[in-house]
Amino acid sequence: MTTVLASASPARLSVLRAAGIDPVVHVSGVDEPAVEAANTHLGPAVTVTALAAAKAEAVLPLVAREHPNAVVIGCDSMLLMNGTLRGKPADAAQARREWSEMSGATGDLLTGHAVVLLRGGEVVARSSGHQRTGIRFGRPSEEEITAYLATGEPLQVAGGLTIDGYGGWFVEGVDGDHSSVIGISLPLTRSLLADVNISVVDLWRRQP
Template sequence: MRFVLASQSPARLGVLRAAGVDPSVVVSGVDEDAVAATLTDPSPAGLVIALAVAKAEAVLETVAGTHSDAVVVGCDSMLSIDGEMLGKPGTAEVARKRWALQAGRTGDLLTGHAVVRLEGGEPTRRATGSHTTRIRFADPSPEEIEAYIGTGEPLEVAGAFTLDGFGGWFIDGIDGDPSSVIGISLPLTRRLLAEVGVSVTDLWSR
């Protein structure tokens, strides 16, 4: 059985490999904004789950062509602050505005997961869920924020920060699952795998 990660995130891949799973990577190429636009007033958890489902479903045909027996995992993360859901900033200007908003405050990092079980090349079982972790942001100086933006790291990550990279210097603490903040919650993924009849220990590289 193959574990397939429907994500191009090196952070998610790193978490899985450190936890004993060496997945195949198939990038979904899903237009997140287009998917979100189809939803009617979703809850924060509903939004990240819907995006995760879209990513997992988008790669099923490709995966089935090479692995008849597999589990496909899609993920999506967003930061909720002041009731607004924030994804990847994309530009330095947006990242600067995000940090002006969140510095010295708290926010909720939501990660949605979707797991699809393929048997005989056909999807047979599905499971979804989300995890929320409270983030306590430090209050970096303007010079520190500019230096951080200059690394390019916050432009391509949800909430314009990381826990496991340069951004870790500016996170005072978290309440929840650290792996979820990095991009894929190991406890949640283990539970969802069990729902589709797969034990995570059977996926470990030995």
């Protein structure tokens, strides 16, 4: 059984590898703004989950040919602040504005996951869901925000932050699953795998 990660995120790949899984990576290339626009009226949780499902579905034709027996994992994360979903900032100016608003506040990082099981190149099961994790932001100074923006990291991550890099200095605490904030929730992924009758331990790399 091959594990396929439908994401270009190095953080998600790192989390899975640290947790014993070495996935094959296939980037979906999904039109994320279009998927988001089509689901916005259904609410934040549904939107993030729909994005994850779209990514998993997009790579299925290629995966079915190359890895007919596989489990595909799609992921998406967005920050919910003041009723608005935020993905990756478009530019440094937007990231600065968002950090000014987030400073000293709290928000919810919504992580949507979708799992698709293939047997003999055919889809036999699907499951999807989301994880909500609270984030308590610190109060970085203007100089610190400027330095953080200069790293380029805020433009690569949902909500302009991550806790496994430079942004970790500016997060006071996480209420919930910390792996979800990095990009992929291990508890949620394990649950979704169980939904399609896959035990996560069967996906772990073989020990020498």
